Amino acid sequence: MKDVAARAGVSLGTVSNVLNRPDRVSASTRDRVLAAIGALGFVRNEAARHLRSGRSRTLAYVALDTANPFFTDVAKGVQEVADAAGLGVYLCDSGGDPARQASYLDLLEEQRVGGVLLTPADAADPRIAQLPQRGTPVVLVDRAAPDAEHCSVTVNDVLGGELAFTHLAEMGHERIAFIGGPLGLKQVSDRLLGARRAMCAWIEADLTVVECEALTVAEGRRAGERLAGVPASRRPTAAFCANDLLALGLLQQMVQLGLRVPEDMAIVGYDDIEFAQAAAVPLTSVSQPRHLLGRTAAELLLAEADVTLGHEHRHLVFAPELVVRSSTRHHR
Amino acid sequence: MKDVAARAGVSLGTVSNVLNRPDRVSASTRDRVLAAIGALGFVRNEAARHLRSGRSRTLAYVALDTANPFFTDVAKGVQEVADAAGLGVYLCDSGGDPARQASYLDLLEEQRVGGVLLTPADAADPRIAQLPQRGTPVVLVDRAAPDAEHCSVTVNDVLGGELAFTHLAEMGHERIAFIGGPLGLKQVSDRLLGARRAMCAWIEADLTVVECEALTVAEGRRAGERLAGVPASRRPTAAFCANDLLALGLLQQMVQLGLRVPEDMAIVGYDDIEFAQAAAVPLTSVSQPRHLLGRTAAELLLAEADVTLGHEHRHLVFAPELVVRSSTRHHR
DNA sequence: TTGTATGCGTTATCAA
DNA sequence: TTGATAACGCATACAA
Numbered sequence A, B: 001m002k003d004v005a006a007r008a009g010v011s012l013g014t015v016s017n018v019l020n021r022p023d024r025v026s027a028s029t030r031d032r033v034l035a036a037i038g039a040l041g042f043v044r045n046e047a048a049r050h051l052r053s054g055r056s057r058t059l060a061y062v063a064l065d066t067a068n069p070f071f072t073d074v075a076k077g078v079q080e081v082a083d084a085a086g087l088g089v090y091l092c093d094s095g096g097d098p099a100r101q102a103s104y105l106d107l108l109e110e111q112r113v114g115g116v117l118l119t120p121a122d123a124a125d126p127r128i129a130q131l132p133q134r135g136t137p138v139v140l141v142d143r144a145a146p147d148a149e150h151c152s153v154t155v156n157d158v159l160g161g162e163l164a165f166t167h168l169a170e171m172g173h174e175r176i177a178f179i180g181g182p183l184g185l186k187q188v189s190d191r192l193l194g195a196r197r198a199m200c201a202w203i204e205a206d207l208t209v210v211e212c213e214a215l216t217v218a219e220g221r222r223a224g225e226r227l228a229g230v231p232a233s234r235r236p237t238a239a240f241c242a243n244d245l246l247a248l249g250l251l252q253q254m255v256q257l258g259l260r261v262p263e264d265m266a267i268v269g270y271d272d273i274e275f276a277q278a279a280a281v282p283l284t285s286v287s288q289p290r291h292l293l294g295r296t297a298a299e300l301l302l303a304e305a306d307v308t309l310g311h312e313h314r315h316l317v318f319a320p321e322l323v324v325r326s327s328t329r330h331h332r
Numbered sequence C: 001t002t003g004t005a006t007g008c009g010t011t012a013t014c015a016a
Numbered sequence D: 001t002t003g004a005t006a007a008c009g010c011a012t013a014c015a016a
Helices: A002-008 A012-020 A027-040 A046-053 A069-084 A098-111 A127-133 A157-170 A186-199 A217-228 A244-256 A290-306 B002-008 B012-020 B027-040 B046-053 B069-084 B098-111 B127-133 B157-170 B186-199 B217-228 B244-256 B290-306
Strands: A058-063 A088-093 A115-118 A138-141 A151-155 A175-180 A206-211 A238-241 A266-271 A284-287 A315-318 A321-323 B058-063 B088-093 B115-118 B138-141 B151-155 B175-180 B206-211 B238-241 B266-271 B284-287 B315-318 B321-323
Touching: A002 A012, A002 A027, A012 A027, A046 B046, A046 B098, A058 A069, A058 A098, A058 A290, A069 A088, A069 A290, A069 B088, A088 A098, A088 B069, A088 B098, A098 A115, A098 A127, A098 B046, A098 B088, A115 A290, A127 A138, A138 A290, A151 A290, A157 A175, A157 A186, A157 A238, A157 A266, A157 A284, A157 A321, A175 A186, A175 A217, A175 A244, A186 A206, A206 A217, A217 A238, A217 A244, A238 A244, A244 A266, A290 A315, B002 B012, B002 B027, B012 B027, B058 B069, B058 B098, B058 B290, B069 B088, B069 B290, B088 B098, B098 B115, B098 B127, B115 B290, B127 B138, B138 B290, B151 B290, B157 B175, B157 B186, B157 B238, B157 B266, B157 B284, B157 B321, B175 B186, B175 B217, B175 B244, B186 B206, B206 B217, B217 B238, B217 B244, B238 B244, B244 B266, B290 B315
Parallel strands: A058 A088, A058 A115, A088 B088, A115 A138, A138 A151, A151 A315, A175 A206, A175 A238, A238 A266, A266 A284, B058 B088, B058 B115, B115 B138, B138 B151, B151 B315, B175 B206, B175 B238, B238 B266, B266 B284
Antiparallel strands: A284 A321, B284 B321
């Protein structure tokens, strides 16, 4: 800025004014300063601006796993809102590792980012409570805040389970399998709970739980083997999978064993990832408003960062939607 | 730091020494300072450190599309190297949009990041040349540097095309289709070129080009329709797709039309994304060393950032590998 | 409308 | 081994 001022024949303060309050500067000097900036290739130093102003122009989203399309879609929603507010976004990937989550949170606090969006790998990390206490607001994404210390945005998994089960029951299925696990995951148990609730309305329908060790394609295949081993007369005619990876694995196994989808086995997945519709038999799936989740989380964060005092934490819950495709059509 | 100094009964400089050169401080005062830091919950201000030291402790990777697993895998490699060097990584997503790429590059230059890794959405953006000139090193990822202004890391797509074609020819296929496009993309044309080169060694083998408008699942389906329309006696018995999305779309269409894979149509994809092996018929695919690509790019960047002067730009090319799965087994 | 001066939180140099 | 002090580049209050 000193060089710019010298070249334009003005003082340092005037250059600053051109940058921050151009209306306070006469047109002619403004043009001269702008010309000098262009000629010298001057670029503002954000570290200095931040230090002086005390405000950071960046947010961060610490995602659970960027390899999962769910989180990159959430991230896109976050970016949109941040862009509109003229803020940058750090996208960090904890990869499900508590240690990496911890080191990112430390790093971000040192950076004094304007706020942190977090889908925790370790919800018990004391940093999650400390950050807001020390002035960095935190919004939890896809994870409810048990302590009301933060805002949070989540999707109603119980409702998702209800939607999936009801759809299968309406298609005439009576022997239905729930494939998912570990049941310790709230997301999984809520989806199962929803399915069970929906079952109350369908006296003839029955639900068998096939528990898995993880929400992976490989586990989906294993579940498929187990189901295929059951005699056709007793085998479930439909499966509700706790996520799309399981559903894809199940579908793959069915195809390989020569069972038809949906004729021998209808399948509903969860998450509606891009590849759900790219499957050999396009997959019916429960879709979550990922983009909106990200947008809303970012908006809550900005709201909290704006208000110095008296912020009311909010906990927003969104509704999922069922997307029907070939993997459940044509029963009866 | 002032508060910490006061509470520990030492001067500001001593606190700084405890933080940066603990050996210069006696054990007793060091303990006192550390205790004060803990009690006060003091966290270093990175903006001030950066301003004073002139060095940023962060890198950035501006990816073309974080929804594409290819780039998130590259990003993981980058993160590893950065972590090991005690650096943070900004992961930015241009989403293929030149305007977003531009605004990220501007933002990152203002932040004075230590360096930028870039898979360009717009390789012609003048910023790409400007950044290094102004002191921010840039390494191109998955894109060669035409001007030798930057380091770059790429994968040999011609070789990948050769591998794919040779494999199909070795399996006994003589009528082979190349599915890909637009041919204006260097990645696509190189893969086709490789296939053509390999063809020279197989006199009986023939290559038909089916051009697509984009590398998407939908285009793969369309290509499948076109191929299925050809009488079986003249129809290609194998297809080499320019990426896995096309291959997945093709596979989906084949299954829906009742054609068998690989018996009626063998399929080779490209990229070996996670879902390649999750497909109904697990997909043979050309795998790129994504992780290594990211690691190497980050190492080149660190090397360039370290040396003040006399840096020699390097252009590394990696070799892809063929991963054989069910979609090409059992011919003849 | 423009210029001057001060301080943001650190690090590093020098003196004690 | 420790303390005082000057920058780092910018934004702003205030003076001109």
